[in-house]
Each structure stands twice: as C-alpha cells, then as structure tokens.
Amino acid sequence: MPDLAVIVLAAGQGTRMKSSTPKVLHRLGGLPLIHHVLESARALDPQHLLVVVRHDRDTVAASVLEVAPHAQLVDQDDEPGTGRAVQQAVAALPDEFEGDVVVVSADVPFVDHGTLNALLDQHRSDQVEVTLLSAVVQDPTGYGRVIRKADDTVSKIVEQKDASADELEVAEINSGTYAFTVAALRTHLSFITSANSQNEKYLTDVVGLVTINGGTATAKTVDEPWRIEGVNDRAQLAAAARRLNDRIVRHWQLEGVTILDPQTTWIDRDVSLAADVEILPGTQLKGATVIETGAVVGPDTTLVDTEVGEGAIVKRTDATLAVIGAHANVGPFSFLRPGTILGADGKIGAFVETKNATIGEGSKVPHLSYIGDAEIGVGSNLGAGTITANYDGVEKHRTEVGSYVKMGSHNVYVAPVRIGDGAASGAGAVIRKDVPAGSLALSVAPQRTITGWTEAKRPGSPGAEAAKAARERESEGE
Numbered sequence: 104m105p106d107l108a109v110i111v112l113a114a115g116q117g118t119r120m121k122s123s124t125p126k127v128l129h130r131l132g133g134l135p136l137i138h139h140v141l142e143s144a145r146a147l148d149p150q151h152l153l154v155v156v157r158h159d160r161d162t163v164a165a166s167v168l169e170v171a172p173h174a175q176l177v178d179q180d181d182e183p184g185t186g187r188a189v190q191q192a193v194a195a196l197p198d199e200f201e202g203d204v205v206v207v208s209a210d211v212p213f214v215d216h217g218t219l220n221a222l223l224d225q226h227r228s229d230q231v232e233v234t235l236l237s238a239v240v241q242d243p244t245g246y247g248r249v250i251r252k253a254d255d256t257v258s259k260i261v262e263q264k265d266a267s268a269d270e271l272e273v274a275e276i277n278s279g280t281y282a283f284t285v286a287a288l289r290t291h292l293s294f295i296t297s298a299n300s301q302n303e304k305y306l307t308d309v310v311g312l313v314t315i316n317g318g319t320a321t322a323k324t325v326d327e328p329w330r331i332e333g334v335n336d337r338a339q340l341a342a343a344a345r346r347l348n349d350r351i352v353r354h355w356q357l358e359g360v361t362i363l364d365p366q367t368t369w370i371d372r373d374v375s376l377a378a379d380v381e382i383l384p385g386t387q388l389k390g391a392t393v394i395e396t397g398a399v400v401g402p403d404t405t406l407v408d409t410e411v412g413e414g415a416i417v418k419r420t421d422a423t424l425a426v427i428g429a430h431a432n433v434g435p436f437s438f439l440r441p442g443t444i445l446g447a448d449g450k451i452g453a454f455v456e457t458k459n460a461t462i463g464e465g466s467k468v469p470h471l472s473y474i475g476d477a478e479i480g481v482g483s484n485l486g487a488g489t490i491t492a493n494y495d496g497v498e499k500h501r502t503e504v505g506s507y508v509k510m511g512s513h514n515v516y517v518a519p520v521r522i523g524d525g526a527a528s529g530a531g532a533v534i535r536k537d538v539p540a541g542s543l544a545l546s547v548a549p550q551r552t553i554t555g556w557t558e559a560k561r562p563g564s565p566g567a568e569a570a571k572a573a574r575e576r577e578s579e580g581e
C-alpha cells in the first residue's frame with residue numbers, strides 16, 4: 104500500500120460567516136467544524152496529517168492540536184487560494200514521500216471516514232492522477248462544477264464565479280475533497296496562476312492541468328449529496344446543524360431513547376444516552392452529557408457536561424458540569440452551576456441555585472434557595488429560602504452541613520460555618536456560629552405582640568375595621 108498524507112485546508116478567512124471567530128471553529132453538534140473533519144482524516148491513519156492555517160492561526164492551531172496532537176501545522180503565506188495552501192503543504196512533506204495525498208476542506212464536515220476510504224480505494228484501483236469526490240445536487244449554486252469528458256472521466260472543474268452559462272447548468276459539484284498522487288501535485292501545482300475572477304490560486308485548476316497533460320482525473324459521486332455540503336455562511340451552518348441533529352436524534356431513538364419532539368430537542372455529538380431515557384420537548388443536551396436509563400429529562404431543560412443518574416427526573420432545569428444522582432429529582436426552574444453534585448434520591452427543587460455544592464444521598468433543598476460552596480451530608484432537609492452567604496465581599500467560604508439535619512425556613516448560613524449531624528434550626532435563623540451535632544439553633548429575637556395595635560394606631564383603616572369585626576365576633580362567641 105502506498106504511503107498516505109492527508110492535507111486539511113483551514114487557512115481561509117471564512118469571509119461569508121462575517122464573524123470574529125474563524126469559520127472552521129464555528130460549532131456544529133458541539134464541536135468545531137474542523138474537529139469533524141480531523142476525525143475522518145485521522146481515521147484514514149495517514150503517515151502525515153498536515154493542517155494548513157493562516158487566519159487566526161494560533162486559535163485554529165490550538166483547536167487542531169486538541170484532537171490531533173501529532174498533526175503538522177503548515178503556515179500559508181499571503182498568497183490566497185486553496186491551490187497555494189496545498190502547494191505549501193506538499194512542500195512540507197519529506198522529499199522521499201511518494202504516496203497518495205487526500206485533500207479535505209475543514210468546512211465540509213460530513214465527509215466521513217467511510218466516504219474518504221471509498222474515495223481512496225477507487226483512486227488506487229483506477230490508478231489515476233486525481234480522483235475527486237462529487238455529488239449531483241438540486242442547487243449547485245456557489246460550488247465548483249465538475250465538467251466531464253465524453254468518456255465520463257473528468258476534464259476540469261470550473262468555479263461558480265468563472266463559469267459560463269452552460270457550465271452553470273451542470274448539477275455535479277466538486278466537494279473540495281480529493282485523492283491525488285503526490286507526483287501529480289508536485290508536477291502541476293507550480294503552474295497554477297491566480298488569473299481568475301477571485302485572484303486566487305485554485306486547487307481545482309490542478310484537475311484541468313492533469314488532463315491537458317495526458318493524465319486522468321475521475322470523480323467518485325456520493326449517493327447522499329448532503330454528505331459533501333460545505334459551510335460558508337450562517338444559514339448553511341444552521342442547515343448543517345439541523346441535519347446533524349436529525350441524525351443524532353434518530354440514532355438515539357433507534358437505541359431505545361424516547362424523544363418526543365425531535366424538532367425542539369438538540370443533542371450534541373458527544374452526548375451519551377442509555378436505553379429507556381425519555382427526553383421531553385425543548386431540551387438541549389450539550390457537551391459530554393451522559394444520561395442513565397430510566398431518567399426523564401425536560402421539558403425545557405439545558406444540560407451541559409452533566410451526568411444524570413438512573414431514573415432521575417430533571418424538569419425545566421439549566422445545569423452545567425453537574426452530577427445528578429440516581430432517582431434524584433431536580434426542578435422545575437432549578438439552576439445547577441458547575442460543581443453541583445446531588446446524591447441518589449436527593450432533591451433540588453423550584454427556584455434553587457446551586458454551585459460547587461455536594462448534596463448527599465436523600466438530602467433535599469426543595470424551594471427558593473442558593474447553596475454555594477457547600478457540603479451537605481445524607482438525609483438532611485434545608486428549609487425553603489435557605490441561603491448560604493458564601494461571599495464576604497473578598498473571599499468565598501464553605502458551609503458544611505451534616506447528615507439528618509432539619510433546618511428551618513428562610514435561614515442564612517454565614518460561611519464559614521458548620522452545622523453538625525442531626526442539628527436543627529428555627530425559621531428565619533441567621534447561622535453565624537457553628538451548630539454542634541444534635542443542637543437546635545435559634546437566632547431570631549422572641550416575638551413581641553402588641554394587642555389592639557391596629558385599631559389604636561390605624562383607626563378607620565380597612566385593617567382596623569376587620570380587626571374590630573373579628574374582636575366583636577370573638578366576644579359574641581364567648
């Protein structure tokens with residue numbers, strides 16, 4: 104088998120995105136566009152993986168090295184065009200390299216490993232100079248057109264902006280994915296010019312140069328045209344995202360996940376779902392979120408890098424980097440910030456915000472609370488409206504709550520503070536000092552009641568009238 108080099112083109116500016124983020128770093132299914140392409144490229148197991156960079160070079164390079172640490176970065180100079188990009192990448196290959204070169208564009212995310220493999224297989228068995236991946240599409244606007252010869256081999260590729268009226272009628276498009284012999288690239292790349300409407304060195308011109316000089320170019324046509332759709336602007340990005348999401352949703356449905364409304368359910372590519380998970384409408388599962396069997400998530404829930412245990416219920420919730428235990432109950436309207444760990448059978452209820460907080464097995468924070476920088480043992484119950492005052496304006500402090508604690512409503516725990524096992528507190532307590540195990544903490548002054556106050560101080564008011572009526576009813580009853 105000849106050696107293989109893969110060149111990923113990622114130096115372009117992505118002008119049509121109108122973005123300060125380089126195009127190839129825009130996300131699709133939670134991953135930068137270029138990661139999709141690098142994954143397919145790496146699966147070919149090439150001896151050389153080269154990535155051509157220029158615009159926002161360092162950011163793109165860092166993202167490449169995240170998933171392809173052994174990739175060789177090639178810096179494109181200020182001559183624009185895909186032809187220039189490949190020329191510089193080929194120059195970076197060792198002189199003794201004599202194999203095939205697969206070229207892929209970082210903005211064509213759905214060309215998978217199987218498709219690349221089939222392209223390379225055909226290229227090698229046909230023994231031609233170049234094989235390009237093409238598709239016949241309904242709307243070829245914007246793509247290079249594949250011009251065939253009478254014998255059905257390819258004669259050349261014409262870019263949309265340089266095409267004649269007849270050529271524009273051609274519905275077969277160039278995907279920007281090719282297999283070349285390195286010899287063909289070395290021979291012809293130095294002859295391409297930027298004498299075209301975009302003043303760029305087109306890689307596509309190599310195809311015409313090969314055939315004019317007696318070589319052969321062929322095309323492998325994909326059966327699923329969407330596989331080679333490029334992403335050049337935000338509308339194409341949204342269309343690609345929808346397409347990928349439809350496939351991901353369908354994949355999980357076939358794996359036994361109930362997804363009630365595929366249209367409003369968005370699942371990132373690296374999410375993992377067990378059988379018999381149920382996803383309700385309006386749910387977004389992002390990053391490396393994992394959901395175990397029997398859990399019901401949604402409606403209107405966003406989980407980012409979050410783990411949901413078996414049989415848990417997570418309703419109208421926003422969670423990031425959180426762990427929700429088996430059979431736990433979260434929501435509605437809960438906000439779980441990074442570092443929230445809820446134990447099995449635990450509860451984080453309505454209008455509760457948590458951050459960097461471990462809430463033990465069976466413990467409950469049911470209503471209207473903020474629990475941050477805290478550790479709560481097992482079987483404890485925090486009253487409605489509990490606040491951990493974790494921030495003194497300068498530093499954050501921790502709150503430690505033991506097990507089987509029963510704290511009253513509307514408590515403030517002024518951190519750093521510890522509440523021992525089996526402790527309790529009254530309503531409205533402000534816990535500034537540690538509460539030893541088994542103690543009851545009360546911090547509110549005893550209630551003082553001044554009878555007859557309303558009638559005396561607010562005479563004639565509706566309250567005073569109501570108080571008077573109540574007093575009269577009471578004395579009649581006596």
Ligand code: UD1
Binds near residue numbers: 156276278307
């Ligand atoms: C290119 C093809 C076109 C094909 C289409 C498929 C050329 C001349 N045209 O057009 O035939 O139908 O892809 O999607 O190749 N890049 C560089 N350096 C550059 C310019 C671009 O590395 O100087 C990279 C870009 O980052 C991008 C890829 O090459 O990943 C394609 O560039 P783009 O400008 O999007 O080409 P298209 O106009 O889409």
Ligand code: CA
Binds near residue numbers: 208210333334335
């Ligand atoms: Ca493109």
